[in-house]
Amino acid sequence: MSVEQYQRTVNSLDKDILDLEKKKANSDKRAIDAQKKAAGVIIPKNASPLTIKSKMRQIDNYRAVAVKETANSANYSKKIADKREKRNKAYIQLQKEEQREKKKQAVEAQQIRYSYEQQIRDLQLRVIPTISEMDDKNENDELKYDVFISHAWEDKEDFVDEFVDALTALGIRVWYDKTQIKWGDSMRKRIDEGLKKSRFGVAVLSPNYIAEGKYWTKAELDGLFQLESIGGKTLLPIWHNLKKADVMAYSPIIASKLAMTTAVMTPQEIAEELNKLLVSGATE
Numbered sequence: 001m002s003v004e005q006y007q008r009t010v011n012s013l014d015k016d017i018l019d020l021e022k023k024k025a026n027s028d029k030r031a032i033d034a035q036k037k038a039a040g041v042i043i044p045k046n047a048s049p050l051t052i053k054s055k056m057r058q059i060d061n062y063r064a065v066a067v068k069e070t071a072n073s074a075n076y077s078k079k080i081a082d083k084r085e086k087r088n089k090a091y092i093q094l095q096k097e098e099q100r101e102k103k104k105q106a107v108e109a110q111q112i113r114y115s116y117e118q119q120i121r122d123l124q125l126r127v128i129p130t131i132s133e134m135d136d137k138n139e140n141d142e143l144k145y146d147v148f149i150s151h152a153w154e155d156k157e158d159f160v161d162e163f164v165d166a167l168t169a170l171g172i173r174v175w176y177d178k179t180q181i182k183w184g185d186s187m188r189k190r191i192d193e194g195l196k197k198s199r200f201g202v203a204v205l206s207p208n209y210i211a212e213g214k215y216w217t218k219a220e221l222d223g224l225f226q227l228e229s230i231g232g233k234t235l236l237p238i239w240h241n242l243k244k245a246d247v248m249a250y251s252p253i254i255a256s257k258l259a260m261t262t263a264v265m266t267p268q269e270i271a272e273e274l275n276k277l278l279v280s281g282a283t284e
Contacts, residue, residue: 003101006094013087017080024076031069038062112264145175146278147236148198150220152208159240159262160204166271172278187216195223202274203254206240210250221254236277238262238270 001009041062043055147167151160156178164176175194181187195201201224203209209217224235237254239247239261247255260270 001093001097003094003097006090006097009090010087010094013083013090017083017087020076020080020083024073024080027069027073027076031066031073034062034065034069038066109264143197143199144173145194145198146173147200147202147274148175148194148220148224149177149202149204150217150224151204152206152211152214152217154208155204155206155240159206159267163204163238163267163271166268167274170271170275172271172275191216191220192223195220195227199278200234200236200274201227202236202238204238204240205242205247205250205254205259207242207246209240210242210246221251225253236260236274 038059041055041059043052047055149160149164160176161178164174164178167174175198177187177191177194180194181190201220203221203224208214228235235254235257237247237257237259239259241262244255247259260273262270265273
């Protein structure tokens with residue numbers, strides 16, 4: 001049985017125990033009430049035989065109710081004990097299954113992290129220098145930013161802002177629309193400048209990014225692909241709240257690229273891996 005099945009069993013037994021305890025309490029109350037009523041029947045000293053017989057019948061009836069409810073209470077107590085025993089066994093199995101599930105998840109997480117660390121090492125070995133060999137010095141002078149951040153504005157709050165802060169804290173020069181586009185600026189002109197003057201392009205792929213009708217994210221991604229094919233600038237994808245099937249459906253080309261994912265890495269960890277890439281490229 002799974003964790004969910006054991007949990008449902010425990011919850012069901014808890015409900016059964018609560019219902020039985022309420023029924024037992026009601027039987028106990030009825031038994032006590034009947035005993036009190038039996039004790040409260042008064043037979044007058046000068047009562048006739050007929051009256052005495054009637055009063056004794058009342059007492060017997062009350063006592064019968066008390067005996068019946070006492071038996072019911074005992075029966076409920078036995079059922080409660082049986083349910084509690086089953087509940088304890090189910091809870092022990094639940095704890096064991098939870099431990100097994102935690103160990104399994106820990107192993108899977110370790111395997112995923114190792115896989116991504118290997119991908120980073122492979123990427124560092126294969127990364128293409130972003131500066132043309134024909135005009136190495138001049139283009140170096142023109143590069144103002146280390147990375148251009150292409151993203152959907154809906155993802156700023158839950159990932160992109162924190163990621164950019166982490167990059168900036170590491171001393172990485174970031175082109176980010178929030179800080180680079182001012183009131184009255186031409187968005188197309190500023191984005192074009194950012195793309196041309198950035199060493200790498202980071203695309204934060206998410207459901208918001210690949211949604212229908214997203215003109216600017218599509219334009220930025222097309223620009224990054226174009227610059228990569230012509231000028232050697234490297235496109236670095238980050239998957240945020242996406243699975244490989246989602247990326248494959250959007251763009252098989254970008255799905256084939258090595259990517260970081262927020263499913264197993266924090267913004268700080270991704271920023272540190274990007275910093276390693278920048279340092280590695282600078283020393284080659």
